[in-house]
Amino acid sequence: MNRAPGPSVRLRLTASYAGFLMLAGALLLAAVWIFILRHLPPYTSVSGGVLVRSTLLHDFASAAGAVLFFLLMFGLVGGWILAGRMLAPLTRITDATRMATNGSFSHRIRLPGRRDEFRDLADDFDGMLERLEAHVAEQRRFAANASHELRTPLAISKALLDVARTDPDRDTGEVIDRLHAVNTRAIDLTEALLLLSRADQRSFTREHVDLSLLAEEAAETLLPLAEKRGVTIETSGDITPAIGSPPLLLQLTMNLVQNAIVHNLPERGTVWVNTGVCPKTVVLTVENTGDKLTPQLMSTLTEPFQRGTERIHTDHAGVGLGLAIVKTITQAHHGTLTLTPRSAGGIRVTVELPAPVPRTGR
Known part of the structure; x- marks a missing residue:
């Protein structure tokens, strides 16, 4: 002003x-x-x-x-x-x-002396600067990774087209199949980025939804993938009412279950999906067997384009935004996301959302 x-x-x-x-x-x-x-x-x-x-x-x-x-x-x-x-x-x-x-955002005030109104304000401002610095750094990493991820399929497509143009005797069917796979991956990445932006802006309608039904739907949809990789899915839990966006919460559940299937043991792995109701929250827990994870790695899994212990490029490896989307959707619903390594290997992911306020009759 x-x-x-x-x-x-x-x-x-x-x-x-x-x-x-x-x-x-x-x-x-x-x-x-x-x-x-x-x-x-x-x-x-x-x-x-x-x-x-x-x-x-x-x-x-x-x-x-x-x-x-x-x-x-x-x-x-x-x-x-x-x-x-x-x-x-x-x-x-x-x-x-x-x-x-x-x-x-790298500087801090750090007022010395005992606590008073000015020092409370300075401490709060320092905390805000710290969060802003971390957010800006995360956004810069995200932009760099997104540019790299988007550039890779475009470069591959260009190389395939150059090969097809310079080598007329090459099998065009093979080139078309590879182009189709590369373009599909680019489309999936773009849609994931759009979903991430939509969830971050919180531009969605909130409705009553049952997390247990979403868990069952996700498990049923991803059952073929689990059977292909030799993974067993076990679901449990009673009716778990929540308030939020059904499509976004379904995407959150799908991402967690798919991530648990892909990052699992080579064979005879297990995924446990559970929903429950607490006094003030509703809980969705997805747990899986797998390799042992270090605390340092756990702290980076929710960052965009992180894929566990290595960058996997298989048919269902995703685009590296699965847990980042889960984190954003959880925050958009005023919930908390907790990642805990299992002592026997694998990971336990817990999503806590605010319980809906009981309706009172008139």
């Missing part, structure tokens, strides 16, 4: 401090003046002569003027110094805000 320039906060605090000091001094002098008028007779005998009240009042008025002038000067100087000391933390916060406005 464009605002007209005005007096600084330091100047206003100085004027307020000096004005309050002047007011207190004036009230004190006025009380003395009233006391003299009420309790001092017109003439008072003192050693060496007679004291006239009017003379005393005249001398007192002159002295009172000098005292008020001194209080004004003292208030202005003292108020300016005190206001500067009090507003010093605010100046540091303002400087940090301007640096953040220019795109720098």
Whole structure:
């Protein structure tokens, strides 16, 4: 906003401090003046002569003027110094805000001293800067990875077309099949990016949905893939009501189950899908057997284009956005996503969503 320039906060605090000091001094002098008028007779005998009240009042008025002038000067100087000391933390916060406005999120205020209002504000601002820095870094990595992932199928398509053009005797059916596979992967990646953006913007309609039905649908849909890879899917859980977008929550469940199937043991693997109701939340848990995962790797699995221990390029390996989409959909539904490595190998993924408020009849 464009605002007209005005007096600084330091100047206003100085004027307020000096004005309050002047007011207190004036009230004190006025009380003395009233006391003299009420309790001092017109003439008072003192050693060496007679004291006239009017003379005393005249001398007192002159002295009172000098005292008020001194209080004004003292208030202005003292108020300016005190206001500067009090507003010093605010100046540091303002400087940090301007640096953040220019795109720098690496600095921190770190105000020393005991807790007060300014230090609470500075600590909250430091926390916001830390989150912004992490978010910007994640977005930059996402942009770089997305560019790489999108460029790869385009480069492969160009190479296949160049081969088909320079080698007329080459089997065109093989080239067409490979082009079809590459273009399908590019389309899947684009659709995943669009879904990620849609979930992040939270532009969806919330409805009542049963997570247990979504879990059963996902398990039934992905059963052929599980059978092909020798993985058994076990589902359990009672009716689990929630509020959200049925398509997005189904996509979340599908991603978790597919990820559990793909990143599993080479044979005789198992996937457990469970839903349940807690006092304030509803829970969807997908657990699978597999390789042992380190805590360092676990912390990166929800970042875009991460595919576990290696970058897998099989028919159902996905585009590296499965858990990133799950995380975004969970956050869009005000839920929490927890990834826990299993001691025997594999991973346990837990999605907690707010339980719907019970309807009360009238």
